[in-house]
Amino acid sequence: MPTSTIFTLIKQLVTKKATNPFPVKYTPKNMHGAAKLIEDGKLEINPPVDVPENYRGKLTYDVDACIGCQLCLKVCPSEALVFKPETRKVKHYVARCTFCGQCVNICPKNCFELTGEFLIAGTDKYADDLVLNP
Ligand code: SF4
Numbered sequence: 001m002p003t004s005t006i007f008t009l010i011k012q013l014v015t016k017k018a019t020n021p022f023p024v025k026y027t028p029k030n031m032h033g034a035a036k037l038i039e040d041g042k043l044e045i046n047p048p049v050d051v052p053e054n055y056r057g058k059l060t061y062d063v064d065a066c067i068g069c070q071l072c073l074k075v076c077p078s079e080a081l082v083f084k085p086e087t088r089k090v091k092h093y094v095a096r097c098t099f100c101g102q103c104v105n106i107c108p109k110n111c112f113e114l115t116g117e118f119l120i121a122g123t124d125k126y127a128d129d130l131v132l133n134p
């Protein structure tokens with residue numbers, strides 16, 4: 001084994017991990033059982049690690065500040081934004097978003113902000129929390 005590989009392995013053993021098992025400390029055999037234990041106060045939730053600065057998580061959208069210029073729609077690569085002509089505002093589908101930040105950069109009114117929120121998995125991509133300004 002090359003020296004650089006050995007060095008990297010040793011370094012990884014002593015550096016702080018960037019991830020942790022979530023939501024509980026040890027991977028449970030049965031998630032429903034683990035959820036019940038958490039509910040009963042017999043198992044603690046392992047908090048997720050802090051997100052790094054400038055992390056690109058779920059967007060927020062300031063609907064009041066939006067002037068309906070549609071520049072964000074032009075730069076969005078994944079059709080995550082849809083214009084609503086009746087209100088001249090936009091609708092944002094979180095499930096389609098690639099968190100590229102193009103809309104954040106181009107918006108003249110700073111309507112969008114990428115947050116540290118990353119717990120956005122769900123079974124319904126049209127759920128209330130996955131569509132902004134529905
Ligand atoms: S972050 Fe990127 S993919 Fe998501 S809505 Fe903005 S432009 Fe579209």
Ligand code: SF4
Nearest residue numbers: 066067069070072107
């Ligand atoms: S770029 Fe900003 S102001 Fe223009 S439509 Fe999009 S969110 Fe609204």
